[in-house]
Amino acid sequence: MSFTIIMTWRSGISFSIAGYAAAAILSASLTAGTVSGRVRLIDSNDSFVKKQGDFSGVVVWLASTDKSSAASSHKHVRMLQKDKKFSPHMLVISTGTTVEFPNLDPIFHNAFSNFNGQIFDIALYPPGSSRSVRFDRPGIVRVFCNIHPSMSAIIVVLNSNYFATTDRDGRFTLSNVASGDYEIHFFHERSTPETLDRLTHTIRVPEEEDDLPAVTISEAGYLPVAHKNKYGRDYPPNAEDSQTYSWPVR
Numbered sequence: 001m002s003f004t005i006i007m008t009w010r011s012g013i014s015f016s017i018a019g020y021a022a023a024a025i026l027s028a029s030l031t032a033g034t035v036s037g038r039v040r041l042i043d044s045n046d047s048f049v050k051k052q053g054d055f056s057g058v059v060v061w062l063a064s065t066d067k068s069s070a071a072s073s074h075k076h077v078r079m080l081q082k083d084k085k086f087s088p089h090m091l092v093i094s095t096g097t098t099v100e101f102p103n104l105d106p107i108f109h110n111a112f113s114n115f116n117g118q119i120f121d122i123a124l125y126p127p128g129s130s131r132s133v134r135f136d137r138p139g140i141v142r143v144f145c146n147i148h149p150s151m152s153a154i155i156v157v158l159n160s161n162y163f164a165t166t167d168r169d170g171r172f173t174l175s176n177v178a179s180g181d182y183e184i185h186f187f188h189e190r191s192t193p194e195t196l197d198r199l200t201h202t203i204r205v206p207e208e209e210d211d212l213p214a215v216t217i218s219e220a221g222y223l224p225v226a227h228k229n230k231y232g233r234d235y236p237p238n239a240e241d242s243q244t245y246s247w248p249v250r
């Protein structure tokens with residue numbers, strides 16, 4: 001079993017110049033192209049995928065094959081902590097982006113990541129306050145809370161300005177892509193790194209052909225693993241319901 005990604009390339013803008021000779025028609029593309037496609041997920045144990053055909057949440061991005069080019073963003077985006085959840089569950093950002101983590105709950109939280117990607121720990125902070133982290137290192141950052149083991153989120157940090165996340169139908173569109181050669185990459189929360197690595201391949205933008213060879217992947221092999229707290233230890237029993245850090249603190 002596998003899932004199929006069907007991609008089409010469309011040239012953004014083109015123009016032509018007629019020369020002196022009738023046959024001499026020069027056609028050239030300006031700088032922008034569009035890369036779009038559709039993803040279908042199968043082999044999934046997720047109820048949204050199985051029962052509702054929800055193929056959202058697959059990240060697609062283009063990495064320049066010119067290694068000297070780097071994305072650098074000065075954007076600020078937010079990941080809320082509300083009702084003991086991170087919201088949104090996933091953020092996709094360019095390197096250089098600052099993520100703010102406002103605490104909108106009446107209890108303390110402590111977002112951290114010690115997994116892979118960029119490591120951070122913004123310590124325990126009270127209701128109504130915020131902390132922020134600037135992400136300069138590309139990678140997959142898995143975010144947890146040191147108080148509440150059920151809280152988790154993902155920040156996908158990319159050295160690219162061309163990225164999109166699939167909608168419920170599995171569709172994605174990357175617009176205004178400068179012409180050139182790119183590596184196309186995919187990330188999905190429930191696919192193994194090995195499976196995702198096999199999807200990476202080189203494309204040229206703009207591309208004349210409409211249909212490209214299908215790419216296949218499987219969610220099989222994904223095993224969710226319980227995480228530890230920031231000290232590498234198991235969470236204490238009943239940590240989820242602990243009111244130790246309720247506001248106000250004496």
Ligand SMILES: [Cu+2]
Binds near residue numbers: 084110148
């Ligand atoms: Cu928390």
